[in-house]
Amino acid sequence: MTVKEINILIAGVGGQGAITTSSILARAAMERGMNVITAETHGMAQRGGSVEVHVRMGDVYAPLIPLGSATFVVSLEAVEALRYAAYMTEKTAIILNSKTIRPRAGYPDFEEILKRLEGVAGEITVVNATTIAEKVAVPQATNVVMTGMLAKKMERFGFELQNFEDALREIFPDKLRDINLRALKAGYGAME
Amino acid sequence: MLSDLIKEEGEVFLLGNEAIARGALEAGLDLISAYPGTPSSEIADSLAKACPLLRGKMDYYMEYSTNEKVAFETAIGASLAGKRAMCTMKHVGVNVAADSLFSFAYVGARGGFVVVSADDPSMHSSQNEQDNRWYGKAANLPVLEPSSVNEAKELSKLSFEISEKFGLPVIFRTYTRLSHSSGIVKLGKIPEKRIEKVKWERKPETDVVLPAHARKLKPELQKKLERIKNYFSEFSFNWIEEGDGDTGVIACGLSYAYVKEAISNLVSCNSDFDKPPVLKLSSMYPIPEQLITKFVSGLERVVVVEEVDPFIELHTRALLDIPVLGKMDGYLPMNYEFSIPVVEEGLARVFKTETSKDYNLIRRRAEEIASIAPPRPPVLCPGCPHTATFFAIRKAGGEVFPSDIGCYTLGINKPLEAVDTTICMGASAGVSNGLSYFIDGKIVATIGDSTFFHSGMAPLTNAVYNNLNYTLVIMDNSTTGMTGHQPHPGTGKNPCGNARKVNIEDVVRGMGVEFVEVVNSYNVRKLIDVLKKAIEYEGVSVVISRHPCAILWTRERRKKGRITTFYVTEECNVCMECINSFTCPAITFNERVEIDSQLCVGCAVCSSICPQKAIKPLKVIK
Numbered sequence: 001m002t003v004k005e006i007n008i009l010i011a012g013v014g015g016q017g018a019i020t021t022s023s024i025l026a027r028a029a030m031e032r033g034m035n036v037i038t039a040e041t042h043g044m045a046q047r048g049g050s051v052e053v054h055v056r057m058g059d060v061y062a063p064l065i066p067l068g069s070a071t072f073v074v075s076l077e078a079v080e081a082l083r084y085a086a087y088m089t090e091k092t093a094i095i096l097n098s099k100t101i102r103p104r105a106g107y108p109d110f111e112e113i114l115k116r117l118e119g120v121a122g123e124i125t126v127v128n129a130t131t132i133a134e135k136v137a138v139p140q141a142t143n144v145v146m147t148g149m150l151a152k153k154m155e156r157f158g159f160e161l162q163n164f165e166d167a168l169r170e171i172f173p174d175k176l177r178d179i180n181l182r183a184l185k186a187g188y189g190a191m192e
Numbered sequence: 193m194l195s196d197l198i199k200e201e202g203e204v205f206l207l208g209n210e211a212i213a214r215g216a217l218e219a220g221l222d223l224i225s226a227y228p229g230t231p232s233s234e235i236a237d238s239l240a241k242a243c244p245l246l247r248g249k250m251d252y253y254m255e256y257s258t259n260e261k262v263a264f265e266t267a268i269g270a271s272l273a274g275k276r277a278m279c280t281m282k283h284v285g286v287n288v289a290a291d292s293l294f295s296f297a298y299v300g301a302r303g304g305f306v307v308v309s310a311d312d313p314s315m316h317s318s319q320n321e322q323d324n325r326w327y328g329k330a331a332n333l334p335v336l337e338p339s340s341v342n343e344a345k346e347l348s349k350l351s352f353e354i355s356e357k358f359g360l361p362v363i364f365r366t367y368t369r370l371s372h373s374s375g376i377v378k379l380g381k382i383p384e385k386r387i388e389k390v391k392w393e394r395k396p397e398t399d400v401v402l403p404a405h406a407r408k409l410k411p412e413l414q415k416k417l418e419r420i421k422n423y424f425s426e427f428s429f430n431w432i433e434e435g436d437g438d439t440g441v442i443a444c445g446l447s448y449a450y451v452k453e454a455i456s457n458l459v460s461c462n463s464d465f466d467k468p469p470v471l472k473l474s475s476m477y478p479i480p481e482q483l484i485t486k487f488v489s490g491l492e493r494v495v496v497v498e499e500v501d502p503f504i505e506l507h508t509r510a511l512l513d514i515p516v517l518g519k520m521d522g523y524l525p526m527n528y529e530f531s532i533p534v535v536e537e538g539l540a541r542v543f544k545t546e547t548s549k550d551y552n553l554i555r556r557r558a559e560e561i562a563s564i565a566p567p568r569p570p571v572l573c574p575g576c577p578h579t580a581t582f583f584a585i586r587k588a589g590g591e592v593f594p595s596d597i598g599c600y601t602l603g604i605n606k607p608l609e610a611v612d613t614t615i616c617m618g619a620s621a622g623v624s625n626g627l628s629y630f631i632d633g634k635i636v637a638t639i640g641d642s643t644f645f646h647s648g649m650a651p652l653t654n655a656v657y658n659n660l661n662y663t664l665v666i667m668d669n670s671t672t673g674m675t676g677h678q679p680h681p682g683t684g685k686n687p688c689g690n691a692r693k694v695n696i697e698d699v700v701r702g703m704g705v706e707f708v709e710v711v712n713s714y715n716v717r718k719l720i721d722v723l724k725k726a727i728e729y730e731g732v733s734v735v736i737s738r739h740p741c742a743i744l745w746t747r748e749r750r751k752k753g754r755i756t757t758f759y760v761t762e763e764c765n766v767c768m769e770c771i772n773s774f775t776c777p778a779i780t781f782n783e784r785v786e787i788d789s790q791l792c793v794g795c796a797v798c799s800s801i802c803p804q805k806a807i808k809p810l811k812v813i814k
């Protein structure tokens with residue numbers, strides 16, 4: 001199966017591991033012999049700020065996903081997905097962590113978040129990935145749980161869980177490997 | 193990843209900045225000198241980490257220098273010794289190094305010399321959007337610009353050869369979107385190499401830029417540039433892609449990526465749109481005139497796609513007698529970084545066709561959807577010593593607040609509001625000099641420790657010399673926090689070699705400052721007392737507010753064991769002092785004042801400033 005292009009936007013808050021997620025995805029793509037480019041936000045957005053990472057696979061050149069072209073949006077925190085509506089289309093599948101991180105400026109109603117996203121995206125899967133991460137690993141593994149969910153979704157592009165497991169083994173040092181493999185599988189399982 | 197950066201062979205996934213570092217390793221780099229600055233920092237940071245791992249196989253010196261001018265000159269020394277040197281800096285760093293750059297162009301490189309300028313279109317983390325290709329034009333030096341992560345590696349390596357071949361320092365221009373993108377890189381070999389000392393060869397006729405020498409060197413430089421211009425017309429990183437129609441596209445650096453995808457989008461949605469010919473450019477200066485002339489033969493007009501200034505556009509206009517379109521007549525935007533949609537819109541204007549999507553509609557709709565998302569502005573971290581220092585400065589009666597660049601620039605925000613000016617590094621003390629002549633008010637300037645060593649010493653000496661009256665608070669968190677915790681002279685650390693510690697208080701006293709006090713930033717009461725005295729003092733006074741950066745401090749304590757967090761007791765009468773005067777991301781107010789134990793790092797500052805003594809360490813209740 002040849003895939004022309006897969007665009008994945010990972011949204012989250014500083015410290016949630018959006019960049020690590022992108023590294024796993026990139027290596028999974030490499031396992032499949034695909035070209036891949038990622039783009040991350042650094043600098044001022046680092047501490048407690050919003051973080052977005054773009055992952056583009058296939059026949060692509062530019063680091064950022066063009067507007068209206070995301071295949072997947074993985075939102076590690078609920079409200080963060082709203083900021084990236086410009087990348088979504090009716091073909092976009094969102095995986096949304098229902099866990100919230102509330103800034104001082106307040107927080108919108110969860111139903112309202114969903115309603116707005118439903119207006120732009122084709123499909124939304126809402127899961128409390130943080131609860132799953134707490135159960136099988138540690139809350140810090142929320143990003144890996146969500147990577148597992150995405151792995152399931154990416155089967156339609158020919159990806160296999162194995163690709164993500166191999167990628168994960170490359171990235172994490174020995175002592176964190178098992179716990180993250182558990183998180184990955186739990187996320188994958190949650191989508192079945 | 194570090195392991196990929198130093199891998200022997202194969203294909204690996206690298207950050208753009210790591211790719212630049214890898215190119216330097218493959219070129220057999222002898223020295224890397226740098227002053228950190230986003231988006232350049234990871235080049236030197238990764239070479240700092242790789243340095244001890246490669247020792248004995250591929251030896252090189254690595255230093256964080258005190259500022260960019262020093263980094264540049266350290267690299268000049270290496271080049272004059274016939275060694276290969278790279279110095280890295282953010283775009284504004286080149287302004288600091290510019291004096292050396294202009295003269296070294298006359299002297300010329302002996303060992304390969306590459307200065308990496310990391311520009312920041314859209315000003316993601318910078319004070320301006322300057323386009324450093326102008327430095328090539330102004331100083332008569334070649335400028336290279338890669339279009340992808342893999343090319344960043346290849347060009348970085350080749351830059352050293354170009355520098356040696358033409359005897360010129362090379363300006364390697366990267367920018368945020370490339371430096372902070374990752375891509376697949378095909379590795380070449382890292383040579384085995386030891387460093388040997390060499391004998392100094394005197395060449396005063398080129399190395400001493402006396403006016404008499406400089407007058408001879410200038411035409412020599414121009415000749416070198418002429419030769420390199422011809423070389424760039426044959427350069428393998430510039431190429432022509434065939435296409436149809438009478439309009440050509442010149443795509444510069446990363447804009448090539450945008451052009452490729454924008455054209456493919458336009459082709460997919462317009463049956464009458466044919467792919468135009470494209471000239472991909474990675475040499476920005478001198479302009480490869482023959483290549484451009486060859487490209488446009490048979491064309492009726494060209495459009496230049498490049499980020500920030502219309503640099504190639506202006507040069508191409510001067511070169512050609514056909515219309516040159518681009519930024520100057522509004523086809524493409526003059527400001528901010530490009531993207532596929534921006535370039536597609538520009539090309540659609542040029543070719544009078546439709547974009548593949550209605551991007552404006554998408555933008556408008558997205559703005560509406562995002563309108564309910566609460567902002568998450570960057571804030572000073574929980575436990576940040578800068579917060580305590582700013583709080584104390586306000587309590588001590590400071591009135592005028594010249595400040596500087598670093599994490600502490602966030603002291604601009606409510607409720608601290610103790611940052612009134614930020615111009616460039618070192619300007620806190622510099623601007624205070626001028627303000628102190630005219631402003632009726634207590635001037636308390638703030639500067640970070642790394643910034644002090646970078647460019648704060650000269651203006652402070654000026655204050656002593658001219659007998660000016662203000663207080664300079666040096667916020668010493670023992671690191672360069674803003675750019676990712678690089679060491680500096682005050683830390684006494686160096687990732688790759690020996691280092692000695694330079695004491696800030698010794699330096700300040702040595703300059704002749706008579707009022708010098710060092711206070712622990714977390715000891716707010718004492719800090720307020722000392723600041724009051726410093727403000728009253730006639731003449732320049734310096735207060736060093738010292739506590740390690742909360743991130744590093746917390747990381748250390750986590751390794752050792754648990755951290756004592758704090759909580760708000762029933763005695764709290766909601767006076768709001770901890771929120772409205774002091775502030776901390778861990779302290780929240782929702783009918784009651786509360787401390788988020790996940791965020792609290794146990795600095796105890798809120799507890800010490802609470803008028804009710806209502807904030808206590810959590811372990812007490814156990």
Ligand SMILES: Cc1ncc(C[n+]2csc(CCOP(=O)(O)OP(=O)(O)O)c2C)c(N)n1
Pocket residue numbers: 227228229230260282284285288597598599600617639640641642643644669671672673674675
């Ligand atoms: C000429 C120049 N070089 C580099 C930078 C990037 N930069 C911004 S702040 C900073 C240093 C911050 O360190 P410090 O003064 O110790 O303050 P901290 O962030 O630790 O509070 C640097 C290197 C810059 N803005 N200008």
